[in-house]
Amino acid sequence: MTTGRLARTLRALLRQKQGSVVTEFALLAPTILALMLGVLQIGIGMQNYNAMRSVASDVMRYAVVNYQTGNELTNDQIRFYLRSIAIKSPYKLESARLAISVTNVIDPRIDGTVEKTVTMTYSIPTVLSFIGVDAFPITYTQPLFLMES
Secondary structure (H helix, E strand, O other): OOHHHHHHHHHHHHHOOOOHHHHHHHHHHHHHHHHHHHHHHHHHHHHHHHHHHHHHHHHHHHHHHHHHOOOOOOHHHHHHHHHHHHOOOOOOOOHHHEEEEEEEOOOOOOOOEEEEEEEEEEEEOOOOHHHOOOOEEEEEEEEEEEEOO
8 A cells, every 4th residue: 555545545534424423422321321320319319318207207296196195105116117117108118228226315405305316327229330339328317205294
């Protein structure tokens, strides 16, 4: 091949645009896919956080009603009820990913009450494992105030 012919072939190759779209897509596709899945991951996290808030509200209502009728629940009973609500519809949190603690506060902030703290930690499943993002925990804590009899 002569130098002139080689130069013409190189110029012809530089003018070719047919493969550029495929190349650009191959470079950008992983980033765009990760961004789209990141938005999905945030949505899953927010749904799980809102589920934890709603479960806590349901359990607080349950504890207050029981306490007012003279049925003083133990921390274990509250924790058991919380888990049973959380894993059922509509919340459907995975029991293995959910950690719950109910503790008594030694010095309640409001006189004449029993104060408890309910803490839930949930490990959100990930859809981003292909880029090295592992499941990450979210925690929700809420105080529970019950009137002393």
